[in-house]
Amino acid sequence: MIAVTLVALFLFTREKIPLETSSLAVIVVLSAGFALFPMHGEQPPIQAEAFFLGFGHEALIAVSGLMIAGHGLVRTGALEPVGRTLARLWAISPVLSLLLTLLVAATLSAFVNNTPIVVLLLPILISVSIRTKTSASGMLMPMGFATLLGGMATTIGTSTNLLVVAIAADLGLRHFGMFDFAEPMLIAGGFGIVYLWLIAPRLLPVRESLLEDDSPRVFAARLTIPEGSFCDGKTLAEVIEKTAGSLKVRRIRRGQGAHLLPLPDAIIHAGDQLVVRDTPVNLKEFEQVLGAVLYSSGDTPVDEEHPLAADDQQLAEIALFMGASQVGKSLRTTHFLEHFQVAVLALHRTGRAYISPKRQLADIPLRVGDVLLVQGAGTTGARCHCRSAA
Secondary structure (H helix, E strand, O other): OHHHHHHHHHHHOOOOOOHHHHHHHHHHHHHHHHHHOOOOOOOOOOOHHHHHHHHHOHHHHHHHHHHHHHHHHHHHOOOHHHHHHHHHHHOOOHHHHHHHHHHHHHHHHOOOOHHHHHHHHHHHHHHHHHHHOOOOHHHHHHHHHHHHHHHOOOOOOOHHHHHHHHHHHHOOOOOOOOOOOHHHHHHHHHHHHHHHHHHHHHHOOOOOOOOOOOOOOOEEEEEEOOOOOOOOOOEHHHHHHHOOOOOOEEEEEEOOOEEEOOOOOOEOOOOOEEEEEEOHHHHHHHHHHHOOEEOOOOOOOOOOOOOOOOOOEEEEEEEOOOOOOOOOOOHHHHOHHHHHOEEEEEEEEOOEEOOOOOOOHHHOOOOOOOEEEEEEEOOOOOOOOOEEOO
């Protein structure tokens, strides 16, 4: 048992192995082990099926249902209007807005899982901390604890309450109603909310955030030179001069995997790809000035079905958070363009622009925290399990 526990802990720390796979493997090993080597004692030996009986427990089913509901709130953006309203109130009165944020977080957490509430409020509070030049910890920690307080108000607020209700029912005790926990929670939670509002932010240490620099992100991308473009037949020096010297070319991609040094006298031909790095605004300007195209991910051609130069095309940034279905996969394997009708132009990772010269952007495995620069029609209604950052 100790060996199985150690192996399980090791598997749970491996990012490349899904948590579901590790958990299933542990259950299979335990059930097979007890079936092959039963424990004999005063009690009857444990059968293999005993390890699967918990999957039918009403508490587990209720917890799973709440997690599905919370996941649905994140995917559909049903709570985003609440978040936008709170964001506008922060500009009027930050102190009262913090109190309202704590109350909203606690109230919503009484009925749904804490995760979608935190996902909803996290970008709002970080954005506020950046604009006001204040520490984000003074808002994030109270908000997180407020969701825990609110979860204690109902029988479905937390998995702990659900387990207590289920165990009480198994022991034949009085049935707990939906709001039987509300009265003691309101008494204790009232003091807790006041503490989190007025005292906790002053006790928390000021921590420097990597997001304090709110300057535009710098992305690496490829500018594809079509026939008839200004760049076709020009030297790299002439191309750079056309952009008033602001274009910074890292390399020139020609043909299948061939990369040329960005020498001033290098001749640019139709079909070449200029690997550049700049802000989204400058990338769009380079596209227009040079008559180039910000090439979509992989080898997807630009056609009528996936236009990149339509009048209603917009640039946006999408940040991947924990639990996003794209994490650990590439854009090609997830068919990102086909599913969401937006083309990924560049990737920003860990505070720097990232691109691999040996692989297409579509083949790079995505990680939590990656920011994708995407382009698509302004009317596109596609949604993915990501958090928009722009």
